[in-house]
Amino acid sequence: MNALEIRELFPILHQEVNGKPLVYLDSAATSQKPVQVIDVLEKYYREYNSNVHRGVHTLGTKATDGYEGAREKVRKFINAKSIEEIIFTRGTTTALNIVANSYGRANLAAGDEIVISYMEHHSNLIPWQQLAKQTGATLKYLPLQDDGSISVEDVQKTITPNTKIVSVVYVSNVLGVINPIKEIARIAHENGAVMVVDGAQAAPHLKVDVQELGCDFFAFSGHKMCGPTGIGVLYGKKQLLENMEPVEFGGEMIDFVDLYDSTWKELPWKFEGGTPIIAGAIGLGAAIDFLQEVGLENIEAHEHKLAAYAMQRMSEIEGATIYGPKDAAKRAGVITFNLADVHPHDVATVLDAEGIAVRAGHHCAQVLMKWLKVSATARASFYLYNTEEDIDKLVEGLVKTKEYFSDVF
Template identity: 70%
Template sequence: MISSSIREQFPILNQNINGHPLVYLDNAATSQKPRQVIEAVKSYYEWDNANVHRGVHTLGSRATDAYEGAREKLAKFINARSTQEIIFTRGTTTALNIVASSYGPSVVGEGDEIVITQMEHHSNLIPWQQLAKKTGATLKYIPLQPDGTILLVDAEKTITDQTKIVAIAYVSNVMGVTHPVKELAAIAHRHGAIIVVDGAQSTPHMKVDVQDLDCDFYALSGHKMLAPTGIGALYGKKALLEAMEPVEFGGEMIDDVGLYESTWKELPWKFEGGTPIIAGAVGLGAAIDFLQEIGLDEIHRHETKLAAYAEHRLSEISGLSLYGPRNREVGVITFNLGDVHPHDVATVLDAEGIAIRAGHHCCQPLMRWLEVSSTARASFYLYNNESEIDLLVAALIKTKEYFAYELG
């Protein structure tokens, strides 16, 4: 069981917002940072700040060790076969774009298919739209069930021998759906396609094993898993990464440069042109240490319990619509409160010190599928508790009163 003392490790939570203790329920957007991560980044800048891989002086060696040490931690964290399969990026968006712009054109042509779902974050939709436009490929969508889940039988019908890429979020940032990625990977591979997994919402909240999933690419963001902003990673099977061309060119990723031809370094560095996000990687390494000290299974159990409690309490509010499956495995709850605009809901909640998300959540096609313009979203993490959900419910009831809605 996660100790209540965990919250004390997050300095930002020890403050009042608009005269109320902060209740931070916007973790699907970004997580807060524990003191351990903040101190690791601070220590790097105070003691080890230097460029990596280049200098032979002491600071350069220490910086390189810290940077590559973070890569080793991440490789073990998601069970990659080697550090060569871990490419540091700015985040999930960059990682997905690398696959679409480098791997995509080499395998996708006119008449081929790219398969996704309507609930994808724009970061896992627009790159494939652009690839389809450039190559003449067809973008296809696996149908959604009323609760936002997908059926494997529908996936079997949608993925064909013409499919080259299947791209899907492991966990939806809106619906709280956990997709059967392992089974989808098997279907894709039977048809000769590869699968790309958006792991932004799964990596912080559950144990991820890319070898067990048998995914070909997996993208993640550090800032959603306690690390600083601006750092993320792309996992890719080594054979696929070796066959791909870099998408950024310049220093650090080169092997030999001539006047008319150049060659690239080996993996993973051929995809990391320029000075990398060193401090971000150091923070990511510290975040991984923190998460492993608690245990991903324990975090998952904690969030599943919070999600069940939140579903129960929110369902008590008349006029409130919940979206997504019941008994979800992750702490993402999306809702609307009658006809009150989600931005108005979020504004009133903020006056009570409660931070939630309101808008289309970078999922406009999904909003149209839901037949709404936007929704409100509360998302939980390891430092949240049931008493904060009670405060959320009380504030939502107050919101109804403010907008003169009849209480149930």
């Protein structure tokens, strides 16, 4: 399928916004959903809405099969060894907090080091800040090259035998940088540290193989990869998860409860307290089916092509600054930029009047904004349903934005 054929499968894209055809360029914040996912969600609620695991009736059995079937789809999608290594969460944020609050609190002490980078999303920064405060560990940052990338040489200099956790984003939600996770994981392991990966921007766009990457934990969200909101995944190596304590307690995650003590279910269910996100997991399974039908390699190639075209077209706009690597092959389909003398929020507002949806602000990456020496940026992010025509409309909108503010001032 080409991008135009794929686009036909997304009902929300066939509308006008402010009297103009919608150009959706905010998939890094959340992707749109194809009919295959929407139909599966509707079918669950219409035909077999029920709780899972506990019931023996027909609807409960069907719901359990759908929920656990989705877990197996996730396992194959990221090439985990076992479904015991796949934990359903509310999203990337929850998954990373589980690692920090369960593994981190049990394994870190004063004098230990946590290594992250300046480009981390707040979800992969604040949990480690808090863990450092609670344990007395030291939080260290990987330096960035001028284009925002991470060099393996700097990784080798920063990670030491005192490092216990390294947590790095696979693909930056601001710079679009694709980080050398496999090499970072190797260096982390050579120093006795575990490797945590924020995969929120990677899982929708790149073929992920957690065994090849060598990571110990990998977190991602369904809503950025054509799935529903409110569902995510934490992958963890079995031997690590087995020695970790749950962070939520209640129904579903228990084995035996006595008056003064309780025991937990086996993996992965000991980390899934309460009624799980059943419809979300089933919808995520449908999204995985859809992405695999299109092909992750095809999605990645399409986005590299769009990124290259966008950078070429936007470089024609006087006063436009694009952040991140200049080589489109080194980045995913994210273009973060500023227009001289025009605030990013004003850029986004004028573009919205043209039916073009982009993101403006600090993108939950205030540390990176300080490194870039800006308070905010605008961001256009592409996905499998975007075309070069969308980018042409973006460029036209940016030219209008410049003209509008030139007239105003």
